Amino acid sequence: MVKMTNSPPSSAFVFRILSPSITPPNFCAPRLGRLSFVRAADKDIDIATPNFITSTSRGVVPHLSRDHVQKTSAIGWVHIPFESFLASSPPVPTLQPGAHKLHSFLGFSRDRYILSLSLRDPCDDNPMPPNANTHVVAQSLRGACKVTPALYRSHASSVQPDIIFALADIPHTPSQLPSQKRTTKSIERTLRWLAELLMPKASSPPLSNIFVPLLGGNVIAAREAFSTQLQEPLEGLEAAALPQLRTLDDGVSGYVLDLLPLRLTSTTAPSASGIGDVVPHVQASLRSLPFTRPRIATAPISPHEILRLVSRGGIDLFDSNWVQQAADWGVALDFQFPVVDIPRRPVKLHMGRNIYDDQYAMDFESLSGASGARCPCIACSPSFSPEPIVHSDLDASSYVLDAELSTSPLPVTRAYVHHLLHTHEMSSHALLAAHNLSILSGFFAGIREVVGRGGEALEAEIAKFEERYDEGTSKLMMEEAKRDWEAVDRARGKGRLKREKEDKDKLGESE
Amino acid sequence: MQFEIIAKCSTTRARVSRMKLAHGITMLPTFMPVATQAALKGLTPQQTEELGLTLILNNTYHLNLRPGTKVLEAAGGAHRFQGWRRNLLTDSGGFQMVSLSSFTKVTEEGVLFASPFTGEPTMLTPEESISIQHSIGADIVMQLDDVVSSLTTGPRVEEAMWRSVRWLDRCIAAHEASGRTDKQNLFAIVQGGLNHELRDKCLEEMIKRKDRIPGYAIGGLSGGEEKDIFWRIIAQCTEKLPVDRPRYSMGIGFAEDLLVCVALGVDMADCVFPTRTARFGVALTFNGPLNLKLSRHAKNFDPIDPTCPCPTCSSGVSRAFLHHIVTHETAAAHAVTQHNVVFQARLMGRARDAILKDSFPQYLRTFFQDYFGDVGYPRWCVDALRSVGVDLLSGTEDVQMVEGDGAKWEYSEA
Ligand SMILES: [Zn+2]
Ligand SMILES: [Zn+2]
Numbered sequence: 001m002v003k004m005t006n007s008p009p010s011s012a013f014v015f016r017i018l019s020p021s022i023t024p025p026n027f028c029a030p031r032l033g034r035l036s037f038v039r040a041a042d043k044d045i046d047i048a049t050p051n052f053i054t055s056t057s058r059g060v061v062p063h064l065s066r067d068h069v070q071k072t073s074a075i076g077w078v079h080i081p082f083e084s085f086l087a088s089s090p091p092v093p094t095l096q097p098g099a100h101k102l103h104s105f106l107g108f109s110r111d112r113y114i115l116s117l118s119l120r121d122p123c124d125d126n127p128m129p130p131n132a133n134t135h136v137v138a139q140s141l142r143g144a145c146k147v148t149p150a151l152y153r154s155h156a157s158s159v160q161p162d163i164i165f166a167l168a169d170i171p172h173t174p175s176q177l178p179s180q181k182r183t184t185k186s187i188e189r190t191l192r193w194l195a196e197l198l199m200p201k202a203s204s205p206p207l208s209n210i211f212v213p214l215l216g217g218n219v220i221a222a223r224e225a226f227s228t229q230l231q232e233p234l235e236g237l238e239a240a241a242l243p244q245l246r247t248l249d250d251g252v253s254g255y256v257l258d259l260l261p262l263r264l265t266s267t268t269a270p271s272a273s274g275i276g277d278v279v280p281h282v283q284a285s286l287r288s289l290p291f292t293r294p295r296i297a298t299a300p301i302s303p304h305e306i307l308r309l310v311s312r313g314g315i316d317l318f319d320s321n322w323v324q325q326a327a328d329w330g331v332a333l334d335f336q337f338p339v340v341d342i343p344r345r346p347v348k349l350h351m352g353r354n355i356y357d358d359q360y361a362m363d364f365e366s367l368s369g370a371s372g373a374r375c376p377c378i379a380c381s382p383s384f385s386p387e388p389i390v391h392s393d394l395d396a397s398s399y400v401l402d403a404e405l406s407t408s409p410l411p412v413t414r415a416y417v418h419h420l421l422h423t424h425e426m427s428s429h430a431l432l433a434a435h436n437l438s439i440l441s442g443f444f445a446g447i448r449e450v451v452g453r454g455g456e457a458l459e460a461e462i463a464k465f466e467e468r469y470d471e472g473t474s475k476l477m478m479e480e481a482k483r484d485w486e487a488v489d490r491a492r493g494k495g496r497l498k499r500e501k502e503d504k505d506k507l508g509e510s511e
Numbered sequence: 512m513q514f515e516i517i518a519k520c521s522t523t524r525a526r527v528s529r530m531k532l533a534h535g536i537t538m539l540p541t542f543m544p545v546a547t548q549a550a551l552k553g554l555t556p557q558q559t560e561e562l563g564l565t566l567i568l569n570n571t572y573h574l575n576l577r578p579g580t581k582v583l584e585a586a587g588g589a590h591r592f593q594g595w596r597r598n599l600l601t602d603s604g605g606f607q608m609v610s611l612s613s614f615t616k617v618t619e620e621g622v623l624f625a626s627p628f629t630g631e632p633t634m635l636t637p638e639e640s641i642s643i644q645h646s647i648g649a650d651i652v653m654q655l656d657d658v659v660s661s662l663t664t665g666p667r668v669e670e671a672m673w674r675s676v677r678w679l680d681r682c683i684a685a686h687e688a689s690g691r692t693d694k695q696n697l698f699a700i701v702q703g704g705l706n707h708e709l710r711d712k713c714l715e716e717m718i719k720r721k722d723r724i725p726g727y728a729i730g731g732l733s734g735g736e737e738k739d740i741f742w743r744i745i746a747q748c749t750e751k752l753p754v755d756r757p758r759y760s761m762g763i764g765f766a767e768d769l770l771v772c773v774a775l776g777v778d779m780a781d782c783v784f785p786t787r788t789a790r791f792g793v794a795l796t797f798n799g800p801l802n803l804k805l806s807r808h809a810k811n812f813d814p815i816d817p818t819c820p821c822p823t824c825s826s827g828v829s830r831a832f833l834h835h836i837v838t839h840e841t842a843a844a845h846a847v848t849q850h851n852v853v854f855q856a857r858l859m860g861r862a863r864d865a866i867l868k869d870s871f872p873q874y875l876r877t878f879f880q881d882y883f884g885d886v887g888y889p890r891w892c893v894d895a896l897r898s899v900g901v902d903l904l905s906g907t908e909d910v911q912m913v914e915g916d917g918a919k920w921e922y923s924e925a
Contacts, residue, residue, distance in 0.1 A: 057840060058835060058836050058839055058840055059832070059835065059836070060836055060840050060842040060843075061842070062840065062841070062842065063841050063842060063845075064842055065553075065554075065558070065822065065823075065842055065845035065846055065849065066822060066823065066826050066828060066842075066846065067558065067561075067822040067826070067849075068555075068558075068845075084835075085835070088809060092809060092810060092831050092832075092835060095810055095812075095831075096812060096829075096831075097812055104827075105812075105829070105831070105832060106832065107826060107827065107828055107832070141839075361578065361582060362581075362582055362585055364585070364586060378555060378557070382555065382556075382557050382594065383557065384557050384560055384561070384596075385557070385560070385561040388560055388561050388562065388563045388564075389561065389562055389563035389820045389821070389853060389856070390563060390860075391563050391856045391857055391859065391860025391861075391863075392538065392860035392861065392863040392864045392867075393863075393864050393867065394517070394527065394529075394538050394863055394864070394867060395538055395563065395860065395863075397529070397536055397538070398535060398536045398537060398538055398565050409556075409557065409594055409596070410591075410594065412555075412594060413586070413592075415578065415582060415586065415592070416549075416586075416592060416593060416594070418578075419548070419549065419577055419578045419582070419592075420548070420549075420550055422577060423548040423573070423577055425548050425550045425552070425553075426552060426553035426841045426844065426845070427550045427552075427553050427554060427555055429841065430553065430555065430841070430845070431555065
């Protein structure tokens, strides 16, 4: 591997497609791959694909304390939207002493975690003021702020993530379809901004490990056009500014397919489940592009959609925002792929449980179903540390546990999480978030196993999965959980901190 | 319960002891964090145990509402329900009844309050409180007492004191009849307001029942009374309470209050303060509390306390990062809660070590120097510690004295 000496990327990576081995493969065939991140001093990190990327909010995996992140083996690749750091200037992570500022500021050790960076949160669907030719509008805590490609480049090269998502001009006007003119403009801007990240400059070397969002909205022809233009030989000023590149595509390391804008403006007929099929759009973008680069889809919303995009889009990585959102809403996911044969049931199963529901008040099962394999999460497989913190020389005797106490801990029950949800206790969401990420991790391990079998195995297993887990009613279950969450939040959450402040002296004992 | 005193401070009334309950050994003096709803705010039982805690508190009033005794019994008690394998203490529920219910009336029979579910008048009797605490199954249970605000004066205070004594007898009877005295330990609560005579009467009556009471709490304080009166009542109680029973001071959580109470002979205390203040972004340190919301922490890349063994500090989480997430992300509350609970445990752990080595007066002087050296010592602390032979001011120069509560805060800019 050739590395530049003046400013190496945070880590170089190699993507290998392990299967299918036939060449040339179908551009959208499911594939098994491995991303190897080469660490200069630390351990190398391998990510087997298909896999997922953990979503964050303000730089943290929502609800998980640092020790819980470390105990959640499912977390390996973490995505950081930079916009939350823009409230102060310069952004605080850029001031972190030492190298690999993003890793050390956020506490993700480099020997275990891959960090990718984007300006905006790919799962944020709030309407935004329009972008302009020279800047993207991002959402900081102090409101909307304008970010030029030069500024983004400077922040990204300062904090050294492993992967950098290029800027995208995605119109955030949910109710109306962007005009053809607007679509053309968004393609032009996105390509021009990409060029700005790739240009060698006296002040800083070009960014590497860039993943480019594939634009074009919901217009198939526009998506194809974007991919074509990405690969056109550079001409004129751009060619002069980018002497090291023949095409812009030569400068990128991977592709990002943002599903959220597709859903907001989708013209595709929704399927029976009420979820539009985004596969044709993904295929339109990928058809002409090199097969060999990793592909990330952001903001998927169900295991069914992920399976479709793996099997018919050849997607390698997905973010986990939807399972974390489910944890926010009190849903404990419970699905397996491939489906394990259990005696046939008359009704389809949901992909999880709305633990707010009163049927769980006395349910002492674990979050994962009795049928499922043992989930390794902190809720289903809790473990006590053999070495609690000792606070005095005398404390050792406190940790001599008799037989009754030293039995291994039982899994967290649905009844307990139900209680925590209804009493607005934050640990409910910590337990659910860790559990859902673990379920997702198991799901991807299953996908890799089936893809590895090759042939028609994946399609057959997907059919069985769809037979077992109903996509439409699963969606309804999630919506119901969201309503329950909102009701409890209204009653016990909103303004709770403020109320507590006022009641501080009055209450004394209870919390 | 096995209660054994291991060491006594030769100057103050502080002592180190070992309390063995059904769920293991807890070394005293200790601070008990409050897990109102069967969870220490945001933390799992594994995390709580990892912080070095062996005794936490659940609130009876809350657990009786949710999940309710039916669920708790089906789960096999509150330990099982919440996955906590160490010691647990429950209060009687009376205090919350009075402070959280829109309507309460105390009669000889019990506390009449408006049900939070139906608004219907509901009666909590001493027997009922004990019965609920049996369903919860805590290692230490508290008598139902007749709670009056510490600011109340007049005949109501005496009435409440005598009623608390009578209710103690009913609680003892109900508890002994249950056959659970080997697993659950009933503590009496000394009442009598801020009146030394009433406190003496209450102490006298409750000490008479010592053979049937494994421990004593000091109630009716930390409700806004003057600190100068507070410590004198504590000192009065600890002087009279039997030496061979643990003493629990209810609702105490500020570092200086804890150390003064320990010096006066208190073994246990509880308070929501360290966990609640964590959620507002306040981290406790031996140099005083830090308000992480203040912009002066925004670019500080040091941990809250580099010497702190908590998961937050030991993994290098910076003040700048916490500043970025406090009050926005629950993970920030978890991080500061972990730290604050460990701070309280270190404060008390160091006290145990100091008492064992008979260097507790020096520990007090060092603590006050580090914690209050810059803003001045609360006069009440100086007075309280002088009463047990420790002069905080000896050997220090130019120490300011602060009147009033003397609590130290880093105020918000907002
Ligand atoms: Zn689990
Ligand atoms: Zn700490």
